[in-house]
Amino acid sequence: MKQLFVRLLKEDQGQDLVEYALIVAAVGLALITTVNQLSQGVVSLYSSITQDLNSIGATAQ
Numbered sequence: 001m002k003q004l005f006v007r008l009l010k011e012d013q014g015q016d017l018v019e020y021a022l023i024v025a026a027v028g029l030a031l032i033t034t035v036n037q038l039s040q041g042v043v044s045l046y047s048s049i050t051q052d053l054n055s056i057g058a059t060a061q
Helices: 002-010 015-060
Strands: none
16 A cells, blocks of 8 residues: 555656646636726726717717
8 A cells, every 4th residue: 555655656647737737727717807807998998988979969969
């Protein structure tokens, strides 16, 4: 049993795959956060432009 445990500790096959999966997960989380914040900024900008255009149209009449 001790030999099996020692062998499992020394074996590093699959370690690269786990590291790459963690990197991909971190990049994906960063992208989701960035896109979410960017979309909120775009919605805010669009709302501001729409309100400005509506106020211009209201004062012109």
